[in-house]
Amino acid sequence: MDEAPALHPDVVPLAFLLGEWAGEGRGEYPTIESFPYREQVRFWHVGKPFLAYTQGTKHAETGLPLHAEMGYWRCFPGDDGVPAHIEVVLSHPSGISEVLEGSLRADLAGLATIDLTTSSVTRTHTAKQVTALARQLTVEGDVLRYSVAMAAVGQPLTHHLGAELRRV
């Protein structure tokens, strides 16, 4: 799975994500106690028009595994002045699936920003009632920052996760 074919042209605009990232974040939500976490993220490709993605977090103090997710990122490059369209499909081990759509913008100073919102959140019947998520991810050089807002268990879309990772 891990050969090194040429990057598919469709995902060249996402090349800045490729590789491994690690760092720290904080989770919070109105219904839980906030918690610090350590995170590892990996983006890779197989020469086809998507990036594969996997992520895992551990509690920063206890080291116990917390969340994980994995899925695929697709890109449909925009025309002059039109941001690239991004599609992401993510699976969560808690029985939740996110389908996200949004855009990629890059500014002249080298900051790339991806904004995504869920077009659907589906779940197994035992999973928590998550109804919507919004994700923003930025990369500037070797620093990846993201934030996740979540609507769940009766709460409106509310900040849930924020982290800063560095390329490793």
Add this chain to the structure above:
Amino acid sequence: MDEAPALHPDVVPLAFLLGEWAGEGRGEYPTIESFPYREQVRFWHVGKPFLAYTQGTKHAETGLPLHAEMGYWRCFPGDDGVPAHIEVVLSHPSGISEVLEGSLRADLAGLATIDLTTSSVTRTHTAKQVTALARQLTVEGDVLRYSVAMAAVGQPLTHHLGAELRRV
């Protein structure tokens, strides 16, 4: 991510899936030419109540990558005589997400059978119109066989994939 903690009790009934599998299969569908493929499958765990799963196929003749998918498997053990309930969330790089539910049965001769059907299929707006899938997976010793039926692009639920893999 690949430490070796104890298997979570909830997924002990799925322990027979853990490890790496490889073999060959065939894809067919009323709207396409049938094709042979080679496949690699991996199930692993991190000590939490799920198995992580990733899969990739290559064309058996050209060696080019075909499909891939990844996600998580959960198990809710049944009582006496009641089969365990299985939940699976899968992401496809084509922009499709499957949420599947079903059951695990094991017979006295050591054949384990998991039957799953999609409770939802969601997709990004560029993805193919897949509307339902049914998956059957059996394991007998070191042989894993599966079949996938798919309803897509106006076709009813129709056999699509079948493969036989061996533990590697």
